[in-house]
Amino acid sequence: MTNWSLARKKDNLHKRARIVQTIRAFFIDRDFLEVETPLRIPANAPEIHILAEPSGDWFLQTSPELCMKRLLAANYPRLFQISRCWRQQERGSRHLPEFTMLEWYQTASDYLDLMNCCEELLRALAPEGRILVQGRSINLTAPFKRLSVEQAFCQYGSSSMEQALADGSFDEQIAIQIEPHLGWTTPCFLYDYPAEMAALARKKPSDPRVAERFELYIGGLELANAFSELTDPTEQRLRFDEEEKARRTAALPPYPLPGKFLDELTYLSDCAGIALGIDRLLMLLIGTGDIRDVVAFAPEDL
């Protein structure tokens, strides 16, 4: 007998292939260079809540971010990549430990420019101008909603953002109380995260408590994470040190620092970058709540 759990995904996998082609065309038309950087690298950016998969003495990438920024610093102004990323212990209806990420970067721009680019990309991928999620129609033609993290806590949280940071309930309030409300009439940009939650983002000049970072939500699903990139090597080193300190406090194994990235950051001019989960995008465009439906094989199928 055919394996039905594979056979049943045929339409989804065809759709996946078409969507990926549309994404490539979108960026190539806009003069972005597609690059491939190594999947196996000596060091990822140390982040307290992201566990890298060791591969010999090195690691599988948790994101192509560091190599992309090194290229950017070497005068490649517009780059994109579609690649596999690995993050240990992440498996749920919206998570796979091995997943596909789209990242794009451009110099002379900030996170607001990326918001506009996200709007254009979504409209190119769903030319009918809407996405149906759980029977609700989400309008892509109107400007997407922009909600600051601070406002989101006022509106949906059980305390203020400051209070949540102080009592350690920030992540829980975001995941349980805030996320489910976001992006149901139009997609929603949740922006300006507390600076300590954005180790690679530039602090907002007018309010250094927060960093110029946003997450894009559609139908309660977190789809993309973006920054105005931090380009100050001294501050970047300090932020990495803080993440490493937090890892040690949590009894996590130490990670090596990405030395060449830190050295070359000096040459990086103002730029912005974004990571968008291709599998989650497909969940939205195909209309499924289970990430397993949009990939041929989940780990349990192997």
Added chain:
Amino acid sequence: MYSCSDLKKGLKLMIDGEPHVIAQFDFSKPGKGQALYRCKLRNMITGSLFDRTYRSSESFEPASLEENKMQFLYQDETGYVFMDNRTFEQTTLTDEALGDAKYFLIDNMEVEILLFNERGIGITLPNFVELRVSKSDPWVKGDTAQGNNKPAEVETGYNLQVPSFVDEGQIIRIDTRTGEYVTRVKG
């Protein structure tokens, strides 16, 4: 002890001295934030359901329940009646104690009855069960919302998705751990 990475639907834990089963499970992780393990738990004694969110640092005591092999006899207004074929002792389990497992019971099926303080509070089914499709509309080509799947009901009243080629009256194999269709059975 279990850690958070062991948590999944169907896992049995001791919480405040009472056995609980994870009825629904999902992993969640807000962007760059910490991992959260969201469970809907059923108290296996009282049947009550509640939500609980755990963080990766937490650990759990397994509910190691004694099991006793028994045979399913029949269902009546008191519940589902099982018999130990060696002692001929009978025990009755309620609808709530069985949960979705009630849809996979076939007359005379052998199951493991889970015991807590000598009382039956749940069952472990065989991994696969074969049931006849009692209702399923012919597949309409072009209805691609579900891919090549269509809804069906089996003889016990359980609803699931089956491939378009499965017809009413056919026997299918279902994985009782996931509740999903596996294959058609010749017969």
